[in-house]
Amino acid sequence: MEDKVTMVRSVCPLDCPDACSLMVEKRNGRIVKVEGNKDHPVTKGVICHKVRKFPERTYHKERILYPLKRTGKKGTMAFQRISWEEAYDEIVTRFQRVIQTYGSEAILPYSFYGNMGILNSEGMDRRFFHKLGASFLDRTICNSAGAQGFRYTMGANKGIDPEETIYSKLILIWGCNAVSTNLHQVLYANEAKKRGAKIVVIDTHRNRTAKWADWFLQIRPGTDAALALGLMHVLIQENLIDTDFIQKYTIGFEELKKEALAYTPSITAKWTGLSEEEILSLARLYGQTTPSFIRIGNGLQHHENGGMAVRAIACLPALTGQWGIRGGGALKGNSGFFPFHRYKIQRPDLHQNPRAYTINMNQLGNALLDRSRPIKVLFVYNSNPAQVAPDQQKVRAGLLRDDLFTVVHDHFLTDTCRYADIVLPATTHFENWDLYKSYWHLYLQLHEPVIPPQGEAKSNFTLFKELAERMGFDDVAFRVTEEEMIKEIVEDIGIDYDELKKKGYVKIGAANNTFPQYFPTPSKKVEFYSERMKKEGLPPVPVFTPIQPMEKKFPLMLISGPNHQFLNSTFGNIAALKKLEGKPRLQIHPKDAIQRGIKTDDMVIVYNQRGRCRLSANVTEDCLEGTAVIQGLWWDDEQSRFQSVNVLTSQQLADMGRGACFFSTFVEVQKESQ
Incomplete structure (x- = not known):
């Protein structure tokens, strides 16, 4: 056969x-x-x-295919197989007991975008927890600070259509390791380069993208707003601005000009570590090149001043009149082009207490240890908080609580599963219906199942639909099928479902509501000056606020960016990718290494007031003096005694958007005692 x-x-x-x-x-x-x-x-x-x-x-041999129940102490990975009915009975009984004793707000969902599908990341799950009356989760661990900063300036999370960037003559990639995290933007940039474009990378670390660029500018971490203001200073002083565009499409130019005047090349050089000549050259190149495009990455927003940094950068295309020119403008994210009715998808109206307690996912550690408003049930899906959440000492102490009932729905026994009472097998995306949007390009895509669910795995959609039934929720919202929900979503925004199903994708949002015809700010213009920010207690024009270490005994700023082989903690257990990545390494500048007696391949201890982790040293000039860099989130390895780098990061929130501050972390490094 x-x-x-x-x-x-x-x-x-x-x-x-x-x-x-x-x-x-x-x-x-x-x-x-x-x-x-x-x-x-x-x-x-x-x-x-x-x-x-x-x-x-x-088809990994370690994939979870059946429900599991903890049999040993938390942290031991001791489980036994149970049936789905046993799992549902245990979960429903615990839910009902907690609700009766403590109220429904003692139940907390914890999820992010381990699966980007709309149905399985923000569909039936949201409906279920809203109906249950659970505490709200503020899902701000990734891009919320920068997204808010961009919105303050531009009004929406929209930018240039990336397909147009092949026409750009200057491409600034700012705080984005695109070679590892946005591959197709690199391909578009290469096409633009063939047409004569110049590629400039601004970053704190000489990563793969920096090495690929025509020109790399290595700035001190957290000084991006200072550089943006320094560029504005030169642009304004040398009249490299588009006065017609500014008069027609912006407000607050005089206020911005007043702020930028303080950032002379010498002052900007002092803050950023660049030379005055580099600052002048970059400003002149940007001001004299049309069309120019800025790709704003996620990295810079993970500082405590990150939202303002993105807001400042977002002002630059308007100063030089790049919006509306093919290949000109900027892009932080393009989610705003997808006009989904999130209210209809998530159904917050099912929640009987819209003022229920809201917990920021970056502060999970504090929430789990807060006895005044105790969380008694934690339901984890699409995430691995025992690796990704900051301040791991507190997170794991909370997860170890005997009185916390934890359910994890995942593909593998992740670090979070160590603390679970019930582990449920999740389908991969190959086994699901779903609908996918990009936060970069403008194509909506339909996904139909490729293979049946493996073992007894269930999708998030099915899991929460079946839990709703067992909780007695009889609302129509819980009776739809996956395909019916997809039809409802796409037809609500005017997309023909049959066409989408036939082709698999459809482009949306490209023709309407684009800049500069449409700026959805309160003033309907690009807001160099924001009255809304002033009312919210924030500086109304872009400013630079330096990051200061909390304690002088931790002199190195730690940058924990992504690596090339994993995506956050996903793929951290795939042997072939682990082999390619090598091992968890701390990059440290030669001058800092000499002071500490450290050589490449030495085992080092990285520590601060929150914790310590063990890593292998890589002495390199790819990172700046005074910084240390680790790329990627490796799963805990007891044999090698590697730990999550997030044992070092804090629960502090960024200046706006309630975002994470992973990169505003200060540490000391010492050679491990033999």
Whole structure:
């Protein structure tokens, strides 16, 4: 009998801006290969090597395929297999007992975008927890500070259509390791480069993207707003601005000018570590090149002043009149182009207490240890808080509480599962219906199941729908099928479902509500000066606030950016990718290493007032003096005694958007005692 080979369309579910269209090869019903879909207008058949490992991940020997119940102490990974009915009975009984004794706000969902599908990340789950009356989770761990900063300036999370960036003559990639995190933007930039464009990277670390660029400017961490204001100073002083655009489409220029005048090249150089000549050259290059495009990354917003940094950068295209020119403008995120009715999808009206307690996911540690408003049930899905949440000492102390009932829905026994009472098997995206949008390109994509659920795995959609039934929730919101929900979502925004199903993708938002025809700020213009910010107690024009270490005994600023092989903690257990990445390394500048007697491959202890972790040293000039860099979130390894780097990061929130401050972390490093 010959093998039956079929090719099936799919979509990458990872929390990545590219949202790649995939083609999956199946042999006798089993996935054997994942490739890019060459017919997709943006991703065009190119995918990262991580995604090619999806078959290995889908059929991994360690994948959870049945419900599990803890049999030993928390932290021991001691479980026994149970049935779904036993799991549901245990969960429902605990829910009912907690609600009766403590109230429904003692139940907290914890999730993010481990799966970017709308149905499985913010659909049936939100409906369920709203109806349950649970505490709200403020999901701000990733991009909320920068998104808010961009909105204050521009009014919406919209930017240039990335397909137009092939026409850009100057591309500034600011705080974004695009080679590792936004591959197709790099491909567009390469095409622009063939047409004569220059690629400039601004970052704190000489990463893969910095090494690829035509010109790399290495600035001190947390000084991005100072550089933006310094560029404005030169642009204004040398009349490299578009006065017609400013008069027609902006407000607050005089106030911005007054602030920028203080950031002379010498002052800006002092803060950023760049030379005056570099600042002048960059400003002149930007001011004299049209069209110019700024790709604003996630990195800079993870400082305590990160929201303001993004707001400041977002002012630059308006100063030089780049909006409305093909290939000109900026892009922080493009989620604003997708006009979904989130109220209809998530149904917050089902919650009987709209003023219920809200917990910021960056402060999970504090919430779990807060006895005044105790969390008694934690339900984790699409996330791994025992790796990704800051201040891990507190997070894990909270997870170890005997009186906390924790449920984890996942593919593998992650670090969070160590503390779970019930572990539920989750489907991979290959086993689900879903709808995917990008926060970079403008294509909505439909996903149909490629294979049946493996073992007894269930999707988030199915899990919460079935839990709703067992809780006695009889609302219509819980009786829809996956396909019915998708139809409702797309038809609500004027998309023909049959066309979407036939083609697999459709472009939306490209023709309407684009800059400069539409600025949805209160003034309907680009707001160099924001009255709204003033009312909210924030500086109304962009300012620079230096980051200061809390304690002088921790002199190195730690930057914990992404690596090339994993996506946050996802893929952290795939052997081939771990081999490519090597091992967890701390990059440290030679001068700092000499002071501490550290050489490459020495084992070092990185520590501060919150904790310590053990890493291998890499002495390199890729990082600045006074900084230390670690890339990637590695799962705990008891044999090597590696720990989560987030044992060092704090629960402090950024200047706006209630975002995380992972990068405003100060540490000391010492060679491990033999």
